[in-house]
Structure formats: C-alpha cells, structure tokens
Amino acid sequence: MSDQSLQLEEVPKASTPKRWIIAGIAASVLIGVVVVLWLFLWGSSDEAQKPAAKTEITHESLEPKVAQEAADYVPMPRPFLFNATGDGRTRLVQIKVQLLVRGRDNSRIARKHVPLIEDAILTTFSRASIEQLATLEGKEQLRNEALQGVQSALSKVEGRSVVERVLFTGFVMQ
Template structure:
C-alpha cells in the first residue's frame, strides 16, 4: 500500500519551464502587435480629424449684392413679359468683393443681356431657373477672369428675388 500511496509526482523539469517561457513570449508578442496596430490607427485618426477640422473651419462666406435688381423684358407668346431678379454673389476672399465692385458695370451689362435673352417657358420651371443661375454664375466668373482676377473664387451666385410677369 505504501507503494500505491506514493504516486509519482508530475515533472516540473526543463520541459515545463520551456512551455511557460514560450507562453510568456507569445503573450508579449501579441501585446506588442496590438499596441503598434492601435498606435498607427490613432495617428491616422488624428490626421483625419485635423483635416476635418480644417474643412469645417472655412473662412466665412462674404456676399456682394448687385443693386438695384435687374429688370429685363422679353416676349412670350406675343405678349411683353418682365423679369425682375435680385442677385448676390458669394465669395470667401475679401479682395474679391473689391474686384466685383470695380467691374460691376460690366457684370450688370452681361447679366442683363443674359436675362433678356431668356424664353418664358424655359425659366418658368425650377430647372430653368437653376440653369439660368448656373449661366449667370459662369458669366460673372468669365468677367472676373478676363479682368485678371481668379474667377474660381466666385463660389456661388444666388437669386434672392425672382419675379416674372
């Protein structure tokens, strides 16, 4: 019985030590891998947030109102029609406001010609008004560019009043 009670003790020799060391090395490598993977993502996220912050902190929009409102007449189905349009131009460059003011007579002339050459049926729809707005914006950009300015800095043109009779 004494032989049965004295069961052999498990080996705790060099093989068990190797297994424990291998497990520690694997855990350390996994931890280092996770650290480096998340550290790169954080830097990428920081760069993305910085770009997003730059995009949201644009310079404020500046508007140049072309006064008085434009009044153009045109014929529609044998009757004389009138169009009255108030226009504002948007830019973010303060110097562009001076450029627009300096060339306002030329801008007004070309926009009056554009508005007077419209067909009632074409601008009676919202698509027609949007097309006319895009043409007016392009007209202003061309004038600014032709006069030595940067037409691309004229970002938008808005109709703040649009009346047809």
C-alpha cells in the same frame, strides 16, 4: 384581567468596542470594493501611461482651421429689369441678385467690378424666354449661365474667377 403581567426581557447590548471593530471591518471592505471597481472600470489605460508628446504652440496653431475662406455676399445695387418673350407675348421680369464670394480680397474685387458683373448678368438674362423662367429647372439653368458669364468676364480682367455662385434673392414675372 389576568394576573399575568407582561415581563420584558432585556437583550444584552453589544459592547461599544465590539461595535467599533465591526464598523471598521465593514468600512474597510466597502473601501476595498470601491477601489477594485474603480480600477476595473476606470483604471489606468495605456494612453494614460504614455508620456505626452511635446507639441510646439504657434500663433497659426491657435487659429481655427478653415477649409475655405469665409463666405461673403455681394449684393447688386439694383434689381435687374428686362423683358422676356414667349407664349405670343412679352412679360416684364425683375430679379434681385447677390453674389457669393470667398474671402475679403474676392469681395473687394467683386465690388470694384459691379458694372462689368451687371453687364454680364443682364446679357444672360436678356436671352431668357418665358418658358425657361416658368420652371425651376429653367431658373437654375439661367443662374448657371449667369455664373459662367460673370466668371468669364472677371477672368478676363482679374485673371481668375472671383464669384462662386450667383444667387436669386428676388424673382417677379408679370
């Protein structure tokens, strides 16, 4: 081994009050940067400085605004069974129907006039041919004709069309 020994030199430590001054300056600079960034990015806008307009709160304003009344579905009590002719033969057809109405009043009226509605729909269905029922366009045409028949019948009795749509919920052709 060599006769040389390692000698460690001591680095003088900064005095405690000097550390506190440096830490205080760094903290105030950091706080200043944060405040400037906050004001720049999320600072007060013109909308925040405007006084809030007084609005009167009423019972009607608390209810959700609905463009139309809620939809209700009125099922026909039994499916429609009828014979359709075409292609040189007769086929048995069964269609389940529900009516789309808006509001409780229209729902009540539709339920009240179920026999009248069934008559209008069955009259329309009995004119259908197999060719018409075999295509999607034909079924859509039949649905629209049934809607017109129902609306016409209800308009004569109630003075307004109550039903918005006629929906086929089941369709079987044998």
